[in-house]
Amino acid sequence: MYPIVHADKLAANIYRMVVRAPRVARHCEPGQFVIVKIDEEGERIPLTICDYDREEGTITIVFQPIGASTQRMKELGEGDSFEDFVGPLGKPSDLIGMDPEELKKKKIIFIAGGVGTAPVYPQVKWLHEHGITADAIIGAKNRDLVILEKEFREVCNLYITTDDGSYGRSGMVTKCLEDLIEKEGHEYNHCVAIGPMIMMKFVCLQTAKYNLPTVVSMNPIMVDGTGMCGACRLSVDGEIRFACVDGPEFDGHKVDFDQAMKRMTMYKTEEGRALLRLQEGETHHGGCGNCGGDK
Amino acid sequence: MADPMKKTPVREQDPEVRAKNFDEVCFGYDREEAMDEATRCLNCKNPKCVQGCPVSIDIPKFIQELKAGEIGEAYDTISESSALPAVCGRVCPQETQCEGQCIRGIKGEPVSIGKMERFVADWARENGIRPKAAEKKNGHKVAVIGAGPAGLTCAGDLARAGYDVTIFEALHKAGGVLSYGIPEFRLPKSRVVDKEIENVKSLGVKIETDVIIGKSVTVDELMDEEGFEAVFIGSGAGLPMFMHIPGENANGVFSANEFLTRNNLMKAYLDDYDTPIHRGRKVAVVGGGNVAMDAARTALRLGADVHIVYRRSEAELPARAEEVHHAKEEGIIFNLLCNPIEILVNEDGWVRGMRCIRMELGEPDASGRRRPVPIEGSEFEIDVDTVIMALGTSPNPLISSTTEGLETNRRKCIVANEETGQTTREGVFAGGDAVTGAATVILAMGAGKAAAKGIQEYIESKQ
Numbered sequence: 160m161y162p163i164v165h166a167d168k169l170a171a172n173i174y175r176m177v178v179r180a181p182r183v184a185r186h187c188e189p190g191q192f193v194i195v196k197i198d199e200e201g202e203r204i205p206l207t208i209c210d211y212d213r214e215e216g217t218i219t220i221v222f223q224p225i226g227a228s229t230q231r232m233k234e235l236g237e238g239d240s241f242e243d244f245v246g247p248l249g250k251p252s253d254l255i256g257m258d259p260e261e262l263k264k265k266k267i268i269f270i271a272g273g274v275g276t277a278p279v280y281p282q283v284k285w286l287h288e289h290g291i292t293a294d295a296i297i298g299a300k301n302r303d304l305v306i307l308e309k310e311f312r313e314v315c316n317l318y319i320t321t322d323d324g325s326y327g328r329s330g331m332v333t334k335c336l337e338d339l340i341e342k343e344g345h346e347y348n349h350c351v352a353i354g355p356m357i358m359m360k361f362v363c364l365q366t367a368k369y370n371l372p373t374v375v376s377m378n379p380i381m382v383d384g385t386g387m388c389g390a391c392r393l394s395v396d397g398e399i400r401f402a403c404v405d406g407p408e409f410d411g412h413k414v415d416f417d418q419a420m421k422r423m424t425m426y427k428t429e430e431g432r433a434l435l436r437l438q439e440g441e442t443h444h445g446g447c448g449n450c451g452g453d454k
Numbered sequence: 455m456a457d458p459m460k461k462t463p464v465r466e467q468d469p470e471v472r473a474k475n476f477d478e479v480c481f482g483y484d485r486e487e488a489m490d491e492a493t494r495c496l497n498c499k500n501p502k503c504v505q506g507c508p509v510s511i512d513i514p515k516f517i518q519e520l521k522a523g524e525i526g527e528a529y530d531t532i533s534e535s536s537a538l539p540a541v542c543g544r545v546c547p548q549e550t551q552c553e554g555q556c557i558r559g560i561k562g563e564p565v566s567i568g569k570m571e572r573f574v575a576d577w578a579r580e581n582g583i584r585p586k587a588a589e590k591k592n593g594h595k596v597a598v599i600g601a602g603p604a605g606l607t608c609a610g611d612l613a614r615a616g617y618d619v620t621i622f623e624a625l626h627k628a629g630g631v632l633s634y635g636i637p638e639f640r641l642p643k644s645r646v647v648d649k650e651i652e653n654v655k656s657l658g659v660k661i662e663t664d665v666i667i668g669k670s671v672t673v674d675e676l677m678d679e680e681g682f683e684a685v686f687i688g689s690g691a692g693l694p695m696f697m698h699i700p701g702e703n704a705n706g707v708f709s710a711n712e713f714l715t716r717n718n719l720m721k722a723y724l725d726d727y728d729t730p731i732h733r734g735r736k737v738a739v740v741g742g743g744n745v746a747m748d749a750a751r752t753a754l755r756l757g758a759d760v761h762i763v764y765r766r767s768e769a770e771l772p773a774r775a776e777e778v779h780h781a782k783e784e785g786i787i788f789n790l791l792c793n794p795i796e797i798l799v800n801e802d803g804w805v806r807g808m809r810c811i812r813m814e815l816g817e818p819d820a821s822g823r824r825r826p827v828p829i830e831g832s833e834f835e836i837d838v839d840t841v842i843m844a845l846g847t848s849p850n851p852l853i854s855s856t857t858e859g860l861e862t863n864r865r866k867c868i869v870a871n872e873e874t875g876q877t878t879r880e881g882v883f884a885g886g887d888a889v890t891g892a893a894t895v896i897l898a899m900g901a902g903k904a905a906a907k908g909i910q911e912y913i914e915s916k917q
Contacts, residue, residue: 185671200721202727226730243626245624247669247670382720382729383634383715385624385850386852392696392703399702404693404851418703421803425705425732
């Protein structure tokens with residue numbers, strides 16, 4: 160069992176938990192992820208690592224409830240436990256393995272969208288600890304959905320933008336990036352974009368125009384997370400790659416986002432059914448149009 | 455009294471009924487049937503069946519004990535050689551192993567060794583009989599990577615010899631392919647697999663789940679920091695292969711590993727479990743091995759019409775004869791000498807059909823089987839909404855890439871001595887699919903057994 164030592168709500172429908180998992184905390188690096196399973200009936204949920212404390216042996220995860228298992232997860236609090244918590248999975252961010260001299264030459268812009276802000280944090284923090292202060296854009300729908308602002312301000316130059324202009328700049332992250340580069344004279348030679356696939360797609364279309372190398376972190380559907388099932392496969396430069404073992408970070412200019420987005424919808428109806436069963440419990444006997452309970 | 459020429463028939467669920475449930479297909483022998491079948495054994499002086507068994511069970515001895523009604527003794531005899539008899543009695547390809555060598559089989563049908571083994575193991579479990587643990591521990595620590603057939607066997611043998619064994623399992627549940635791969639209707643999980651694993655634990659073996667060697671901890675750390683004197687790698691097969699044909703990443707195309715893992719390990723077929731599964735309407739399973747049969751019969755039970763698409767002919771099907779027979783009985787359609795060339799995709803990104811080409815058999819290839827050759831101009835479409843690829847796997851590089859001095863071969867399998875399991879790294883042994891590429895449960899068990907012996911010799915030689 161993996162005890163939750165701290166739990167709080169970062170925004171409407173975004174939750175943070177600090178979980179004791181010493182083996183994971185000892186080895187994880189920025190860019191990697193874990194898989195959590197709440198109990199026997201739970202689904203295996205891949206979540207990027209938001210922070211870690213090697214001495215305390217803890218990992219911080221941030222998630223947005225979507226399916227039945229994550230809906231149940233948000234009800235957990237301090238003192239509860241996950242039945243399973245496995246990792247670190249995937250490869251660490253390329254920045255971590257880079258030669259320090261080469262790294263110092265990088266002018267890095269991070270672009271974080273929504274709950275994707277969480278996996279950006281350990282990277283900017285790691286860079287800060289290694290003497291590099293990067294720029295970062297956090298994009299959110301509105302003021303209430305901006306997360307981790309304080310944490311980011313301590314370790315990077317932060318730009319916040321909201322779709323409705325209720326906080327920080329107004330507009331999408333792509334507009335903010337455009338303004339920084341085209342109007343405000345910022346120069347970058349490395350971009351890391353993590354967020355919803357649609358955001359990463361449009362960031363990549365834009366950075367391609369600037370010839371700005373862009374790394375994205377893919378979060379496709381996954382089961383085991385160790386390469387066994389192939390559910391997380393993507394087309395990268397026309398080749399089949401597994402996000403769990405070959406990624407999760409890839410060259411964003413080579414990822415087939417349209418295909419990846421379609422694959423994300425694969426279990427939409429099944430997930431919806433599982434959620435309905437959870438919400439309606441024994442009273443769910445059809446009406447979802449799928450389970451056949453009304454036939 | 456048993457017909458000397460024929461196997462005592464075994465009772466099975468009616469095909470029409472079982473095609474709609476996940477209960478075990480075969481009911482197995484009862485005591486009377488098993489003892490009756492035991493009378494057919496000739497108790498050969500030079501038993502060929504034992505040579506055919508990868509773990510060398512003393513088959514005539516256990517059959518004679520069974521014949522005499524001494525079923526506990528028969529269980530002890532089997533347990534000396536096999537850690538998982540209730541599993542082997544169900545999933546071993548007996549027709550090419552013990553039963554394939556049986557002298558009875560020359561004129562009539564061979565003795566039904568597998569079904570008797572299953573009865574003995576089931577009887578022992580139902581009567582609370584467990585394998586005998588070591589009387590004295592020797593204090594030597596061994597780590598086993600992977601709680602599948604190879605790892606459980608290696609761990610069981612070492613524990614019985616007094617070693618302090620810990621198994622590290624990457625998934626949340628022990629069993630490896632027995633838990634994630636082979637379906638409930640062929641190998642019941644809580645009734646059989648979990649009990650066999652408890653038996654291994656009762657020998658003193660510890661199992662730590664959720665540990666990915668190479669990620670959560672490395673082989674070097676196990677040896678240098680955690681005090682393990684030797685390590686056995688039984689990490690299994692690994693990454694699923696795809697055909698690299700157009701449309702393969704469409705929604706509705708799955709690897710057999712994904713489909714079976716969702717169903718078997720995550721129990722997606724049960725309403726109480728959160729993990730979703732795609733229940734196709736018309737499913738094509740590409741491949742002809744046991745995994746293909748398992749995927750096909752699972753899809754059938756989830757309510758689909760199912761086709762097996764295999765590029766060679768029936769004679770070359772690598773699956774166990776019993777699985778092919780059961781699949782046909784249940785209504786799986788076999789499209790043989792047929793190979794997919796493209797998966798057709800609709801505008802939403804979902805499978806809408808599969809384009810295939812007919813094949814004919816040419817000259818034998820490196821495997822000795824006749825090579826399938828496409829017949830030009832014979833392309834045709836089949837109407838399916840789901841495709842499951844059961845084409846085999848390639849080894850997972852997680853461990854070999856993070857362990858200094860561990861050599862792999864051209865196919866990325868770990869290089870290991872067949873007799874001892876010794877790898878190119880001192881103190882590190884390996885066996886099962888990680889070494890051979892995808893094979894059978896029993897061959898992995900044989901390798902786990904050989905490595906257990908190799909590890910004992912290695913540790914003894916150091917003293």
